[in-house]
Amino acid sequence: MTAARDAGDSLPSAPGPEISGAAERARQRLHEEIERVRAGVEEMLAEQQGDADPALRRELEAMRKETRRYVKKRVRRTEKKLEKRIRKVDERTEELERRLDRVEEDRKYAEWRIHTNTEQMLDGLLREIRSIADLLTRTQ
Secondary structure: OOHHHHHOOOOOOOOOOOOOHHHHHHHHHHHHHHHHHHHHHHHHHHHHHHHOOHHHHHHHHHHHHHHHHHHHHHHHHHHHHHHHHHHHHHHHHHHHHHHHHHHHHHHHHHHHHHHHHHHHHHHHHHHHHHHHHHHHHHHO
16 A cells, blocks of 8 residues: 555555546545545644644544545445456457457358359359360261
8 A cells, every 4th residue: 555545645546447537536526525524623623732632633533544444445346346347348359259250260161162162163064065065066
């Protein structure tokens, strides 16, 4: 973990694939709201100066830790969902590629079969024409 992540100064960016724009904006808004509340509480503590209650400071620190843990948990969950969706898209892409390869093989085989059959048919016609020509030349 980075120091910035531990200090709660910034939210971690997602490793790997990028998070959608809406998720990124929601995460940023959540972070801004947390920072606003934290700043307000710290301001109140600063105003009280020496009168600050140690229990209140401990509660604030506990809230910071809980917030960091909650954000990490939510980000991790979102990343897992995103990775799962990406895996599914990759699997579908691979299946489509396999299907395209099979279609290409079938097309090549069909072309070869058509060419071979046409060649055999033309060879047969040529033999028949030669045999007819031979018959005609013998009878004359």
